Amino acid sequence: MLLRALAATGVATSLFGSSALGAGTAAPPPPDRIVIDSVAANGTGCPPGTAAVAVSPDNTAFSVTYSNYLAKVGPGSAPTDFRKNCQLNLRVHVPGGFTYAIVSADYRGFASLAPGASGTQRAGYHFQGNATTVRTHHFQGGFTGDWQTTDTVPVAALVFAPCGEERNLDIDTELRVDPGTSSPSATSFLEMDSTDGTITTVYHVAVKRCQ
Numbered sequence: 001m002l003l004r005a006l007a008a009t010g011v012a013t014s015l016f017g018s019s020a021l022g023a024g025t026a027a028p029p030p031p032d033r034i035v036i037d038s039v040a041a042n043g044t045g046c047p048p049g050t051a052a053v054a055v056s057p058d059n060t061a062f063s064v065t066y067s068n069y070l071a072k073v074g075p076g077s078a079p080t081d082f083r084k085n086c087q088l089n090l091r092v093h094v095p096g097g098f099t100y101a102i103v104s105a106d107y108r109g110f111a112s113l114a115p116g117a118s119g120t121q122r123a124g125y126h127f128q129g130n131a132t133t134v135r136t137h138h139f140q141g142g143f144t145g146d147w148q149t150t151d152t153v154p155v156a157a158l159v160f161a162p163c164g165e166e167r168n169l170d171i172d173t174e175l176r177v178d179p180g181t182s183s184p185s186a187t188s189f190l191e192m193d194s195t196d197g198t199i200t201t202v203y204h205v206a207v208k209r210c211q
Contacts, residue, residue: 025055032095034059045084045192047070053090060109063080064088064162064171066192071175073117092131092161092169094207100157102169103206105135105151109192115182117141119190121149127167129158139190141182143182147190163210171203 034055041051050068055061071084094100102125113119119139126132135151153159161167175190182188 030059030095030098034062034095034100034205034207035093037091037093038064041085041086041088043084045071045173046086046088051088053088054074058170059205059207061204068123069175070189070191071119071177072187072189073177074114074189075177075185077187079141081094083174083176083179085172088173090133090169090171091166093166094161097210098207099160099163099186099210100205100207101153101160102177103153103158103204105203106148107144107150107173107192108148109190109191110145111139111147112144112180113139113141113177113188113190114179114186115142116178116179117186117188118178119188120169120174120176120178121147121190121192122150122176124170124172125151126170127161128170129167132170132172133157133159141180141188 010173032034036053039046045068046066046070050066054065056063057141064087069086071082073082092100104159105123105125107121107123109121111119118141120136122134122136123140124132133153135149137149139147161169173192175192176188176197177188179186179188
């Protein structure tokens with residue numbers, strides 16, 4: 001089975017402008033790099049050694065690249081293959097005097113869903129000690145092709161990391177496939193990976209000066 005690869009591109013790098021965060025709160029990217037350490041990556045969609053984190057050169061985004069993230073149902077599938085997940089626990093080091101928030105997240109992949117089947121892509125975001133923001137996207141059967149979703153957080157709802165505190169950022173993603181009324185002989189899958197491991201999820205961040 002041929003799985004296609006797509007390189008995700010940043011589409012929200014202008015979100016650092018004053019029009020995005022409001023007068024008095026916005027700031028250009030700090031001169032030093034945002035440093036992100038992957039404290040842990042656990043789940044059936046990101047086994048050890050299959051998820052990598054990187055920061056964009058202009059500090060506007062970080063990306064997570066998966067090489068083994070696929071949910072499927074149908075002949076030859078294990079009973080647990082219908083759902084795959086990845087729990088990323090990241091510590092984000094921001095230059096002194098700044099804090100940050102997640103503004104949007106772009107996801108891309110490939111799906112082949114038989115008629116009657118369906119797929120779900122879900123993501124939850126939170127700083128440790130804060131409530132989780134969840135976004136869910138559904139895909140109907142009778143579809144084969146590339147997919148893309150974008151989770152966007154309204155400016156008024158941005159949750160910034162507490163100034164002067166190191167708090168880990170948790171990102172919990174999930175892919176799920178439901179065979180529904182599809183033929184028992186049909187195979188359906190939803191993926192965020194590829195044969196060469198180049199599928200990338202890009203998370204855009206906003207930065208502001210601490211008061």
